[in-house]
Amino acid sequence: MKRWADGFIAVDWGTTNRRAYLIEKGGQSSAEFEDGKGILSVGRGEFEAAIAEIRERLGEWPMLLAGMVGSNRGWVEAPYVPCPASGEDLARALVRIGDDVAIVPGVSLGDGRPDVMRGEEVQLVGAIASGQIPRDCLVCHPGTHNKWVRVRNGRIESFRTVMTGELFSMLKKRSILSDLLARRVTPREAFREGVARGLSGAGITSQLFEVRAGFLLGQIDPADGASRVSGLLIGEDIRVGLAEKPGARVIVMGRPELTSLYSSALEVAGIESESLDGEGAFIAGARNIVEQIQ
Amino acid sequence: MKRWADGFIAVDWGTTNRRAYLIEKGGQSSAEFEDGKGILSVGRGEFEAAIAEIRERLGEWPMLLAGMVGSNRGWVEAPYVPCPASGEDLARALVRIGDDVAIVPGVSLGDGRPDVMRGEEVQLVGAIASGQIPRDCLVCHPGTHNKWVRVRNGRIESFRTVMTGELFSMLKKRSILSDLLARRVTPREAFREGVARGLSGAGITSQLFEVRAGFLLGQIDPADGASRVSGLLIGEDIRVGLAEKPGARVIVMGRPELTSLYSSALEVAGIESESLDGEGAFIAGARNIVEQIQ
CATH class of the missing domain: 3.30.420.310 (2-keto-3-deoxy-galactonokinase, C-terminal domain)
Known part of the structure; x- marks a missing residue:
């Protein structure tokens, strides 16, 4: 198994689809694939095999998993990080499975109006960290469940689904x-x-x-x-x-x-x-x- | 076949259910039944048989049919009567099939905001004619498609689904x-x-x-x-x-x-x-x- 510092596979693992990217040291994605093996099509106890299959295609790299794979219907539940949430908050709350797999937690909004996200938080942290969006802005993230996200001081301040x-x-x-x-x-x-x-x-x-x-x-x-x-x-x-x-x-x-x-x-x-x-x-x-x- | 003046069968014939009432001269309903033979379960060319079946159960009476049976997915289409619509307007626009069957038209709203109803209009006309509701009022008719109906001067003035x-x-x-x-x-x-x-x-x-x-x-x-x-x-x-x-x-x-x-x-x-x-x-x-x- 290679080391995180040399590269890793990142998987955006949703309910009905998954998309995996090989991200080598210093580079963008050098290989990737998408298929219909969302979490609903992976039974209890079958996630190890689903992981092995991704490594067969992209190599023996450590893996970062995001999205519904960390929900209570997924592989291992990664509890929500409450707003306001930064990239550091997410990294601190990663759920590790052995040395070579880490699941990204979702983000929750609690006080008064309950809301949750899983998967979008990685894109938000990436857009903030890479300077693609200002540290204070309003982001709209369309999808099955559209998210309106208020970014403030470079963190996910609040959001609405x-x-x-x-x-x-x-x-x-x-x-x-x-x-x-x-x-x-x-x-x-x-x-x-x-x-x-x-x-x-x-x-x-x-x-x-x-x-x-x-x-x-x-x-x-x-x-x-x-x-x-x-x-x-x-x-x-x-x-x-x-x-x-x-x-x-x-x-x-x-x-x-x-x-x-x-x-x-x-x-x-x-x-x-x-x-x-x-x-x-x-x-x-x-x-x-x-x-x-x- | 008996005459309309002596009594008739009224059918509230919807998409998934139908309810039939025998209404004899001067009385309330003297017999009735409900079953799952809504229009979606009656094929093209099978309505005559569906009608015969109702008469087998309730007798050889003339029949008044209301609801989706008069839609373009039903037996014979009974074009919408535009608002404002009274009981007289509905009676004038009945679609007759022979002497012994009449289909009640739906009601439409046209100018600016399109809307349609089929079935509720009979209840509205009945509530107005029998004095159960005032000639000017707001009626809410819950169902698959709830109707908010503005009654004015004893007619269906406008409505919203x-x-x-x-x-x-x-x-x-x-x-x-x-x-x-x-x-x-x-x-x-x-x-x-x-x-x-x-x-x-x-x-x-x-x-x-x-x-x-x-x-x-x-x-x-x-x-x-x-x-x-x-x-x-x-x-x-x-x-x-x-x-x-x-x-x-x-x-x-x-x-x-x-x-x-x-x-x-x-x-x-x-x-x-x-x-x-x-x-x-x-x-x-x-x-x-x-x-x-x-």
Whole structure:
């Protein structure tokens, strides 16, 4: 087994997918792969084998695991670090499995409003440590559960989760709107109209049904259904998220196909934004945490 | 076949269930049954047989059909009557199939905000015609798709649909919250807290995740999950619905297990309400419409 100082494998291990990167000393990722072996497809007692399989592909390196693998449904639970949380706080709270595996804890918000994150914290720490984002800013991290994160003094000060991705996916799979949600979402007119309506706060649980009714009454083109519904949900999401730090410029971090939708929606809201690729931030965050192990 | 003037069978025929009532001259319902043969379980070309089966059970009477049976997924489409709509408007727009079957049209809202209803209109017309509700009032009709209905001059003036029931059911079946939603909803403390939060308008798509996070952080008893989530959704529902006629007393009409939850939630909102059984209103509405056929 090689030493942490020479390099390591970082795994972003989620519920349905995992993505592994080999990060050698001083470099960016030199090899990587993604597959569908999220934690839900790995049974109890099968994580050792799942780890061995990653090493077969990328080599006998130490491993840093982040995401749902550290949840109570994952391999070994890594208890949440409370806000405000820095990269040092995360490194101190790593859960070690032998010498060569470390699991990154999630971050929690406790006082008054409960909230949790797992996985996004590595990207945030990376973006802060590498100077890609200011030490005081508002970050939007779209995904199944979008996170609005208030960064202050270079730490995760507070955050708020919005279930936008999961709701869209549920509506698409089996709801009165399913028929209308098959097409691809594009950030054009129907999307922008949806965003404007969602931003109004008039009530997403009612506005969603308007799409169905508008279709039945011949007022809405079914080809626009997915874009309109996505716009509504993202508009509501932004309305909620901006309450974290009103009037702020927003950094949208994550997968480019999602960050571009959120940037378009923020434009409708009259808010400036900049996009940041979540993958680079993840690698930077993993490096930052591992540097503190040695 | 008997004559409409001597009596008829009224069917409230929804997506997943149907309920049929024999209503003889001058009386209330003298026989009835409910089963799971909603329109989704009746194939194209099988409605005649489904009708014959009802007559086998209740007798050879003319039939008035209401609900999704008149939708584009039902037997014969009965086009929507636009608001404002009265019982007379519905009777004029009945779709006749031979002499002995009539399908009640739905009601639509067109200008600006599209909305549709199918089935609830019979109950509304019945409650108005029988004097069970004032000719000017705000009615809340809980269900898969809750309807907030503004009644004015004895007509359905406008209305708004909120997808509360469907969203709760989706969240229960398969979501990050499913585990927490298995128990029965009771209108106690957790429900009332949920209602208060939903009423705030801070964003249901975020507040729903708080229940999951609160559970993970040991702040929320999982036994309260269903009540808390139901409260959140109904609180948001009421926030949206009251915008139809702010400050009004509300008549909650429908199935008692749902009207009691909405009444409790309206109490949290500081709004007076009274409950009305939807079944009696349906029978009164069917009688009112049939009287105009003869």
